Amino acid sequence: MLSPHGGRPFGADRHAALLADPLATLVAARQLHGDLAVLTDGVPVFSRRLGAAGCVAAFGTDAVREVLLDASTFGPPATLAERDGLPPVIGALSSGVFSMSGAVHRRRRRAFGPLFARREAGRCVEAEVVGGGWRPGEVIGLVAEMNRLARAITGRLLFGAGEATPGLGDACHRVFALRRRYAATSVSETGVRDRLYAELGDVGAGLHEGLRARIRHHRTSGAGDGLLAGLSRVRDEDGRLLSEGELAAHGSALFLAGSEPLAAALVWTLLMITQLDDLRDELCAQLRSTEGVPELLGAVVRESLRVLPPNAVMVRVTTREAVLGGHRLPDRCELLISPFVAHRAFAGEARAASFDPGRWRAARPSAFEYLPFGAGARSCLGRRPAMGALTGALAEILRRWDLTLAGDQEIDWRLRATLVPANEVRVLVHEPGRGRAAGGRVGGPLRELVRLP
Ligand code: HEM
Incomplete structure (x- = not known):
């Protein structure tokens, strides 16, 4: 029985509540139980690990630090391919850096880190169509447009400037979309x-072969300016190049890990800007009078990643019996860490849900209190290019266009691997300076996550 508090677990009924409304349930669990809360006993929530011993949330900064620094005790959850018995080629494509552990994971991070640190995704932005096809007076679907843009940026970052369209990025996206459909289809629908x-x-085999052909090309020609070209030249400790199969898995996993949160962050940030007229006017004025990235844009992005972090919940599974915050946890215990909850705690209860970029003039949270890119042993290697891509794309869009919400809209959200809008967000495009009149207002479930005027 899991009971760090010496009493009953948070409640078996919380399993359904966690699936139905994970963020509100986690916020409530923190208020009720403090730094460590038993959420379920004997049932996993997110980890897909069959036979999990239960689910515990670590909220306190010390507990979060302990979990994130100790990757050998608190390991990654099972991949979808492992759980759902997907075709072998999908299993092979799912075995990138995210599902590695132990010494090999540490070696890969050491080898890959410098390649990511040198990447400037900001320069991937201009060449891509950042609202290039939009017309004044047109209503665009913000979710579809930002997904398209994020995929283009990530594709270029990973696969280089010569990346054709449709190219490897589109193939990666197709595989992931199919995987999700497969996972969401009931086992009773056999056909x-x-x-x-x-x-x-079939699609997985095509992608696998395409990635391997690209890796061979990078190796024989020595050419290519994407991350995959750099990874193709990485050698393991014994001096051997990494296998084509392993690199193909890194390529496809990185595409998903980069494009999904980028798209979510772009949608959430632009949506917040449409709701805060003074902020929008000031930000647009600053952007249009300078070529650089104004400090205010940096603060807007940091605040957006605080209030609506794309990775709102991170999952670990204990690989052996462990002690956390003085409490014993069994082997195979699912652990949740929620940047969404942590970001509210450091901001102070009263103002936690407000979108206020001004707080970043004084706020100096520690790496384990503000963690939109994770922290510790599995923190985001793509943080620098991702921040460059976010600020670059937002600057480019807001210099070219004023955006307002096309009428009042109910905006819902959902949390799968990423916190994303559950419905399309319709946005009206104006020429710069023409969209000053107030647009539509956000209503619906999103208002439970963020306080808006
Ligand atoms: C706004 C965009 C992004 C956000 C919010 C984000 C967030 C995160 C988070 C929270 C983690 C830690 C997950 C965990 O500990 O469970 C992570 C890890 C990682 N991310 Fe990102 N990420 C973003 C973009 C990218 C991009 C563009 C790339 C590369 C193309 C990337 C590559 C990685 C890698 C390699 C890891 C480490 C995996 C490991 O060691 O297990 N990310 N990211």
Whole structure:
């Protein structure tokens, strides 16, 4: 029985509550139990690990630090391919850096880190169509547009300037979209699942071969300016180049890990800007009078990643019995860490849910209190290019266009791996300086996550 508080677990009924409304349930659990809360006993929530011993949330900064620094005791959850028995090629494509552990994971991070640190994704932005096809007076679907943009930026970052369209990025996206459809299809729909399984095998094989061909090309020509070209030249400790299969897995996993949160962060940030008229006017005025990235834009991005962090919940599973914050945890215990909850705690209860970039003039949270890119042993290697891509894309968009919400809209959200809008967000495009009149207002469930005027 899991009971760090010496009493009953948070409640078996919380399993359903966590799935239905994970963020409100986590906020409530923190208020009720403090630094460590038992959420379920004997049932995993997010980890997909069959036979998990239960689920515990670590909220206190010390507990968060302990979990994130000790990657060998608190390991990664099972991949979708492991849990759902996906075609072998999908398993192979899912075994990138995210599912590695132990010494090999540490070696890969050491080898890959410098390549990521040198990447300037900001320069990937201008060449891509940042609202290039938009017309004044047009209503665009912000979610679709930002997904398209984030995929283009991530594709270019990973696969280089010569990346054709449709190219490897589109193939990665197709595989992930199919994987999600497969996972969401009920086991009773045997016919549909069989068809999706076969399609996944075919599309996955095409992607695997395409990535391996690109890696061979990088190796034989020595050419290529994307991350994959750099990774193709990395050698393991024994001096051997990494296998084509391993690199293909890194390529496809990195595409998903980069494009999804980038798209979410772009949508949330632009949505917040449409709701705060004074902020929008000041930000646009600053951007249009300078070529650089004004400090205010940096603060807006930091605040957006605080209030609506794309990775709102991170999952670990204990690899052995462990002690956390003085409490014993069994082997195979699922652990949740929530940047969403942590970001509210350091901001102070009263103003936690307000979108206020001004707080960043004084706020200096520690790495384990503000962690939109994770922290510790598995922190985001793509943080620098991701920040460059976010500020670069937002600057480019806001210099070219005024955006307002096309009428009042109910905006819902959902949390899968990433915190994303659950419905399309319709936005009206104006020429610069023409969209000053107040646009539509956000209503609906998003208002439970963030306080808006
Ligand atoms: C706004 C954009 C992004 C956000 C919010 C974000 C967030 C995160 C977070 C929270 C983690 C830690 C996950 C955990 O500990 O469970 C992570 C890890 C990682 N991310 Fe990002 N990320 C972003 C963009 C990118 C991009 C563009 C790339 C590269 C193309 C990337 C590559 C990675 C890698 C390699 C790891 C480390 C995996 C490991 O060692 O297990 N990320 N990211």
